[in-house]
Amino acid sequence: MQAEGIIRQQLLPLLNQQISHDYINGTFSSETPASIVQRGNSTNGRPLDFEIEEGEEENFSYQPVLEQQDVEDTNDLVVATFRILPIIQNVSNLLIGPPQQNMQPIDYIKAIESSTGVKCCLENRIIKITGELESVKEAECRFRVIQKTYISRIKPKVVTCLHYPEESGQYGLYFCNLDLYRHKKFVHIQLRPDEPSRFCILIPTFINPHTNEYDPPTDLVYSDIPQPLHAILAPSVSSNHTRLSTIENSHNTIPPLQSTLPKRAPVMTTPPSMYTPTSPPTPTSTVSGDRFHPPNWGGDRTFTSSFNTGNLDYLSSERLARAFTPPHSHTSDTPSLMQDFPSLKSTSSIDSDLSCSASVKHRPSVSLDKPKPRRVMRIVPQKSSSVMNQQTESMLHRVKRYNYYMIKNALEEGLEAVRGFRGEIRLSAKLGKVMWSNINGDISHKVWNLQDINDIVVKELGAKPSTTLDENIINCMSSERLLQTRPFRKTSFYEFHCQARNQPTLPYRKVVLHMNQGVLDIDKVVITESKVTEVNWISLDRKYDFQLNLTTKELIRKDVKPFTTFIKWISICPITRVMTYEDVNNFLEVEYILLKSTTRYRTGPLFIVEITRYEKVRTKQVKGSSKKTSLPGQGEVWYDFEVINALCDAPFKDNLDLDPGCKVKWKTEDILQTESTESTITAFVKFLLQLIEGIERVIR
Numbered sequence: 001m002q003a004e005g006i007i008r009q010q011l012l013p014l015l016n017q018q019i020s021h022d023y024i025n026g027t028f029s030s031e032t033p034a035s036i037v038q039r040g041n042s043t044n045g046r047p048l049d050f051e052i053e054e055g056e057e058e059n060f061s062y063q064p065v066l067e068q069q070d071v072e073d074t075n076d077l078v079v080a081t082f083r084i085l086p087i088i089q090n091v092s093n094l095l096i097g098p099p100q101q102n103m104q105p106i107d108y109i110k111a112i113e114s115s116t117g118v119k120c121c122l123e124n125r126i127i128k129i130t131g132e133l134e135s136v137k138e139a140e141c142r143f144r145v146i147q148k149t150y151i152s153r154i155k156p157k158v159v160t161c162l163h164y165p166e167e168s169g170q171y172g173l174y175f176c177n178l179d180l181y182r183h184k185k186f187v188h189i190q191l192r193p194d195e196p197s198r199f200c201i202l203i204p205t206f207i208n209p210h211t212n213e214y215d216p217p218t219d220l221v222y223s224d225i226p227q228p229l230h231a232i233l234a235p236s237v238s239s240n241h242t243r244l245s246t247i248e249n250s251h252n253t254i255p256p257l258q259s260t261l262p263k264r265a266p267v268m269t270t271p272p273s274m275y276t277p278t279s280p281p282t283p284t285s286t287v288s289g290d291r292f293h294p295p296n297w298g299g300d301r302t303f304t305s306s307f308n309t310g311n312l313d314y315l316s317s318e319r320l321a322r323a324f325t326p327p328h329s330h331t332s333d334t335p336s337l338m339q340d341f342p343s344l345k346s347t348s349s350i351d352s353d354l355s356c357s358a359s360v361k362h363r364p365s366v367s368l369d370k371p372k373p374r375r376v377m378r379i380v381p382q383k384s385s386s387v388m389n390q391q392t393e394s395m396l397h398r399v400k401r402y403n404y405y406m407i408k409n410a411l412e413e414g415l416e417a418v419r420g421f422r423g424e425i426r427l428s429a430k431l432g433k434v435m436w437s438n439i440n441g442d443i444s445h446k447v448w449n450l451q452d453i454n455d456i457v458v459k460e461l462g463a464k465p466s467t468t469l470d471e472n473i474i475n476c477m478s479s480e481r482l483l484q485t486r487p488f489r490k491t492s493f494y495e496f497h498c499q500a501r502n503q504p505t506l507p508y509r510k511v512v513l514h515m516n517q518g519v520l521d522i523d524k525v526v527i528t529e530s531k532v533t534e535v536n537w538i539s540l541d542r543k544y545d546f547q548l549n550l551t552t553k554e555l556i557r558k559d560v561k562p563f564t565t566f567i568k569w570i571s572i573c574p575i576t577r578v579m580t581y582e583d584v585n586n587f588l589e590v591e592y593i594l595l596k597s598t599t600r601y602r603t604g605p606l607f608i609v610e611i612t613r614y615e616k617v618r619t620k621q622v623k624g625s626s627k628k629t630s631l632p633g634q635g636e637v638w639y640d641f642e643v644i645n646a647l648c649d650a651p652f653k654d655n656l657d658l659d660p661g662c663k664v665k666w667k668t669e670d671i672l673q674t675e676s677t678e679s680t681i682t683a684f685v686k687f688l689l690q691l692i693e694g695i696e697r698v699i700r
Helices: 002-021 091-095 108-116 135-155 227-233 240-255 253-261 317-323 336-339 345-354 383-389 395-420 450-458 471-478 563-568 645-657 668-672 680-699
Strands: 065-068 076-085 096-101 102-106 121-122 124-132 157-163 171-177 198-210 423-437 464-468 489-501 511-515 522-539 545-556 579-583 588-603 607-621 628-645
Touching: 002 464, 065 588, 076 135, 091 096, 091 135, 096 108, 096 522, 096 545, 108 124, 108 135, 124 135, 135 383, 135 395, 135 522, 157 395, 157 450, 171 545, 395 450, 395 522, 395 545, 423 522, 423 645, 423 680, 450 489, 464 545, 471 607, 471 628, 471 680, 511 563, 522 563, 522 680, 545 680, 563 588, 588 628, 628 645, 628 680, 668 680
Parallel strands: 157 522
Antiparallel strands: 065 076, 076 124, 096 102, 121 124, 171 198, 198 423, 423 464, 423 545, 423 628, 489 511, 489 588, 511 522, 522 545, 579 628, 588 607, 607 628
16 A cells, blocks of 8 residues: 555656656657666566466456456446357357246346345346456356356267277278168168168278278178179279289380380389288278279269270279389489589699690580499488388377377366256266268268368268167177176166146246156156267277267256146056056146166176166046056167266266356366376276177177
8 A cells, every 4th residue: 555655646746747748749758768768666566366267278268357446436346347258149048047946047147146246237248247356256257167068068079989999000981871881780770761871881991002092891782783883893803913914914005104204123012911010801802992082982983084094904003103103223323413523533633634624624425334433422311211210100009099089188178067067967878880970972982081080071071970779789788798797776767758837928848757666756857958078989890889978967846836736646556557647737748758667787896887678658548537547568668778987976966956157076087087097088998898899799
């Protein structure tokens, strides 16, 4: 305060007087001494620090703008400006939360005002927060948490990882039509007969070490292709030796190309055994597709170019290399090079050379028969030699590092976003087959690299992955070959999928009521279920993949109307398990009922395998009454399979009771444990891959 008084009483009058004196010339005249304009800290102090707290991710492109007002007039009040990100189109959806008390949606602005003691004003997409410094910072932090949680739910993070189970060479990725997939019978989808052609399966294609081109994938079936196209893709040639000899014999079929090229030494070829690393054993392909412009494997192909018109033999990359490689010259250099680098001469002949240098001129000679004189030459080091000496990382280890990086970043971003979510959080995985939809010609007519799947195919071209479930997985998992332990828990409960509201003037909204089969009581009420993070893991050369999901469920109170009224009108026969219920007129209408029977197996201390049987319960109206009767055991039945991490359930329970905008105590590191010897990601992926390999052995 003393320093502030000195500035106000002594320094400010001098500054105002100087400005008034030089109002014509400018703020300060040129005669101002340097000591006055010298900048320095006249008082000791520290500016207010409004940076993001420790542990916060700086994912947003804004910083809170705080302006301190007059202290004497506003009693130490601070005004902060919170800007809503452009990705949120509807501001009301962000600021209006799920129903909390008596089925009424919560207003986040009013809730934060009452909990922090600040004043908030919404102007278009800007929220102005007025209050004391600590309260303003707390309110601004809560708005930031609400915004991050909302964005994670409307725009989930989807990544794709690929894995080849064996050590192999470089391979590409090809989108195969589901109808041409070799293991189509293991892909179980409940669609119309014309719809499977709209889906694709990602399969590997390896580089042929003889031609340095991509071979057609081994999982691609050509049986349904017409005979002319089949002949183009795989002509009947006895062996690669016959094919190479045919190309050599047809070497003179292109006279213009050969007439313009000089004679050269033959090109040395490396035997196949010297190529390392080698690709896994695949059927030998006599004709491979162009590596950089692959043909439409499994589709119509019209291949024409300036070197191949369809009537000539196939021009391979090896032949092109021989055609365009300059010959190796073993003779001397040109005379101009000799002039630039003259031969070294002895000291005894220097004087004689100087005497006749004026009369003798250099005459270049074109004769190359004379022996080479001694000369000084510069030898440029070969760059390729240093690269070849280095030991490159194998394809398997590169893919492992890439997959771990993608999963770690996706889960860290998702877990940090759900720290402020109120409701149920679940980290689980399920086995199935990853299929791709929205595949256009730009995607299916090209061989892709590993990094291009996430960056180009999904983000730029709009391909969408989805995981299906097959009944063979359930049969394999329930057998004693994989799950040798007995189930430790079995549960059964009903899911009532309803349209409900608590006031006749409000619109209906979809809710799901969970009720145990043996107890007439509502366990929980779910209003929305969303996916925050989705990791699609594709196991190449295997029949099944897995999908890792981080999902959230919003819950509302179960002890309010119309749920309490609905549960009173339900009755179940303990012998026949026949249930009768009745809708609440104008407040709750049941659409359908699911009966879930879950069997849990514990595999070690970390993971629990859940096999769930779904049954869509058949219902019928009771004559002369508004009641309906459900008949279990007569409806449609299907199964689901999930793997959960038991250690993650305990921290996630803290999210059930959270104030708006607050965060839980657990950190992302507590869930993932990336700094430990074996992280949660590594253990989860390793266990799922073991299940996939076990199912593969059972099927074989």
